[in-house]
Amino acid sequence: MSDLKIVLLVCAVLLVGATALSVVRSGRWWIRGCDFPRMQIAVLLAVLLPVHLALYGVSSWLDGLVAGALLASLAYQLWRIVPYTPLHRPQVARATATGGGRSIRFMVANVLMTNRRADDLLALVREADPDLLLTVETDGWWDRRLSVLDRDYPWSVKHPLDNTYGLHLFSRLELVDPQLRFLMRDDTPSVQTRVRLASGDLIDFWGLHPRPPSPGQDTEKRDAEILLVGEEVKVAARPAIVAGDLNDTAWSHTSRLFQRISHTLDPRIGRGMYATFHARWPIFRWPLDHVFHDASFTLVHLERLAYFGSDHFPVLAELRYAPHAESRQSEPPDADEEEENEARARIDEGKRAD
Numbered sequence: 001m002s003d004l005k006i007v008l009l010v011c012a013v014l015l016v017g018a019t020a021l022s023v024v025r026s027g028r029w030w031i032r033g034c035d036f037p038r039m040q041i042a043v044l045l046a047v048l049l050p051v052h053l054a055l056y057g058v059s060s061w062l063d064g065l066v067a068g069a070l071l072a073s074l075a076y077q078l079w080r081i082v083p084y085t086p087l088h089r090p091q092v093a094r095a096t097a098t099g100g101g102r103s104i105r106f107m108v109a110n111v112l113m114t115n116r117r118a119d120d121l122l123a124l125v126r127e128a129d130p131d132l133l134l135t136v137e138t139d140g141w142w143d144r145r146l147s148v149l150d151r152d153y154p155w156s157v158k159h160p161l162d163n164t165y166g167l168h169l170f171s172r173l174e175l176v177d178p179q180l181r182f183l184m185r186d187d188t189p190s191v192q193t194r195v196r197l198a199s200g201d202l203i204d205f206w207g208l209h210p211r212p213p214s215p216g217q218d219t220e221k222r223d224a225e226i227l228l229v230g231e232e233v234k235v236a237a238r239p240a241i242v243a244g245d246l247n248d249t250a251w252s253h254t255s256r257l258f259q260r261i262s263h264t265l266d267p268r269i270g271r272g273m274y275a276t277f278h279a280r281w282p283i284f285r286w287p288l289d290h291v292f293h294d295a296s297f298t299l300v301h302l303e304r305l306a307y308f309g310s311d312h313f314p315v316l317a318e319l320r321y322a323p324h325a326e327s328r329q330s331e332p333p334d335a336d337e338e339e340e341n342e343a344r345a346r347i348d349e350g351k352r353a354d
Contacts, residue, residue, distance in 0.1 A: 003212070005056065008051065008052055009066065010050065010106065011044070011048055011105065012048060012066050012069065013068055015041055015044055015045050015048065015073060017056050018034045018037075018320070019034075019041060019045075019073040019076055019077060020073075020308060022034040022038070023076075025058075025071075025253065027218040027219040027220040027353075028215075028218050028230070028351070029213035029214055029218050029219065031215055032213040032218070032219045032252075033213055035246055035248070035252040035253075036249055036286050037284070038080055038081055038201060038249070038286070039273070039286065040277075040283065041073075042074060042077040042081060045070055046079065048070060048304040049067065049071060052067060052070065053067055062177065068110070069324070072335060075225060076080070079244040080180060080251040080279045081251060081260060081273075082160055083251070083269045083270070084250055084251065084268055084269060084272060084287070085270075086270065086271065088264070088269060088270045089270050089330065090269065090271060090330070091224075091265045091266055091269035091329070091330040091331060092266070092267040092270075092293075092297070092298065092299045092330070093325060093328040094263050094300075094331050095188065095299060095300045095314070095319075095320040095322065096296060096322075097320070098100075098300055098320060100199030101197055101199035101202060102197055102198075102199045102321040102322070103197075103235070103300055103318055103319065103320045103321070104131050104132065104173070104195065104197060104203070104241070104318070104320075104321070105128075105129070105130045105132075105301075105316070106132035106133070106241070106243065106301075106316075106317055107124075107125065107128050107130040107132070107133050107134070107137050107305070107314055107315065107316045107317075108134045108207075108243050108244055108245070108289050108291070108314060108317075109121060109134070109136075109305075109310070109314035110126075110135075110136055110137050110209070110245045110276075110277075110289065110311070110313045110314075111135050111136070111137050111138055112309065112310035112311050112312065113142070113162070113164045113166070115203060115236065115308075115309040115310050116141075116308065116309070117308050117309030117310075118131075118142065118145035118167070118316055120308035120309055121135075121177045121308045121309075121310075121314075122145075122148065122149075123145075123308075124305055124308055124314060125149070128179075128305060128316045128317065130315075131171065131172050131173050132170070132173065132195070132242060133149070133153065133166045133168070133169070133170040133171075134167075134168070134191075134243060135169075135170075135209040135244050136165070136166070136167050136207075136209040136244065137165070137166060137209075137310075138160050138161075138166040138167060138168045139160050139161060139166050140160050140162065142166070142168075143158060143166075143168070149170050149245060150170075152172060153170035153171055153172050154171075154172065155171040155172070155173070155174060155248070156168065156169060156170045156175075157169040157180055157191050157193070159180050159189050159310060160255060161189075162241040163187055165188045165211070167191060167209060168206065169191050169193070169207055173198070174195070174196040175193045175194070175195060175196075176193065176194035176195070176196055176202060177193065177194055178192075178193035178263070179191065179192050179193065180189065181221060182205075182219040183224075183225045183228055183229070183275070184210070184222075184224055184225045184228075184257075184350055184351070188209070188211055188225075189209075190206065190207060190208045190210075190229075191205075191207040192204070192205070192206050192232075193205050196245070199321075200323055201239070202235070202238075202239075203238070203240065203241065203321060204238050204239065204240040205241050205242075205243070206229050206232075206233070206240070206241070206243070206244075207243060207244040208226070208246055209244050209245045209246075209247070210222040210225040210226060210246060210247055211247060212248075213247075215326070219248075219254075220346070220350045220353040221350045222246075222247060222254075222351020223254045223346050224346055224348075224349065224351060224353075226248065226254055226258050227257065227261060227343045227346055227350075228346050228347050228350075229258075230242075230257075230258040230259075230262035231261055231262075231343065231347070233261075233262040233263075233264060233294070234261060234262050234263060239296045239321055239323075240262075240293060240294045241291070241297070241319065242262070242264065242291075242293070243289075243290060243292070243317070244289070244290065245276075245288055245289050245290075246288065246289075246290050247288060248288070249288065250266065250268060250273070251289055255290070256284065257335070257339060257342065257343060258334075259292065259333045260333045260334060260339055261335050261339070262292070262294075263295070263332040263333070263334060263344050264292040264293055264294055265292065265293060265294070265329060265330065266290075266291075266296060267291060267299045267302050267303070267317065267319075268291075269330075271302065272284070274287055274304045274315060275304075275312060276288055276289040276304060276312050276313045276314075276315060277289070277311060277312050277313075278311050278312075279307050279310060279312055279313050280311060280313050286349075289311065289312060289313075289314075289315045289316065291317045292352065293319055294332070295325065295326045295329045295332050296321060296323050296326070297319040297320060297321055297322065297325070298319065298320050298322050298328070298329075299317075299318075300318035300320050300331045301316070301317065301318040302317050302318075303315070303316045303317075304316075
């Protein structure tokens, strides 16, 4: 066997292995890490498969097995990716009107705690002019720099931390009963509040930033936090928006299960990935910052904003509350009994995890 064929076989084993691991239902960090680079893996598979066929064909059982595994892996990766492209039907309908005070414009920004380009972020905020601004990874330094927003955003929830999990929510719309919450860890906050739109309508808003998978840190608590909020959205049965840096990709099993549990829609589906991380490494980029909402909202605008020194791009979304829009939307995904049981089990597992 030639050296080139050995190299191609090793590459095939790595790519097919990473694809297979991403199917495994486990919270181990090294398994869940395979959820992230689906696009990169798909591109490499799409290159490796024709190279392998051109050089070796399927003349032997080994060559046929390798080609089949590469093709199956590519098909699976594309199946997970294609919904986040214009090739798929949009899940959220476009707003047909924007007046009446029923629109809400909000911005989500992971600032990167060590980033010191606060003026660049503030310039983006002034240009985007959101009604709500959710920032995460905010410490005391960022708390002081962002205090200039208090003039224009009279309602706020602030919890600076020096562990990269600080959180600030600024709003020019009235926040009703805002709550700073610690769902899975005492040092990892989230925020939940009702928001009174200019029309007087009340909606629910959740802002999240759970911990990511990393060496020595599995995903049980991250997954449990996401799914617990999904259950809360379902039980509340009110107009709801869930946004933030979820440290999970849009196409992961956890994100898909969250949508089924909460009956929420993803405005990216049918439009694009809006990949927000890593802002400085274009070839290693995937969607980590999310916007989900129930079917009573239609989409006015969705945009990935400019680089401001963080490892994340900010996201700007504008939604219109349209109580009778369900007939124009895709049917919200719904969990069956098995998925409901899985969600409850994973929430319990996350609560028990260290």
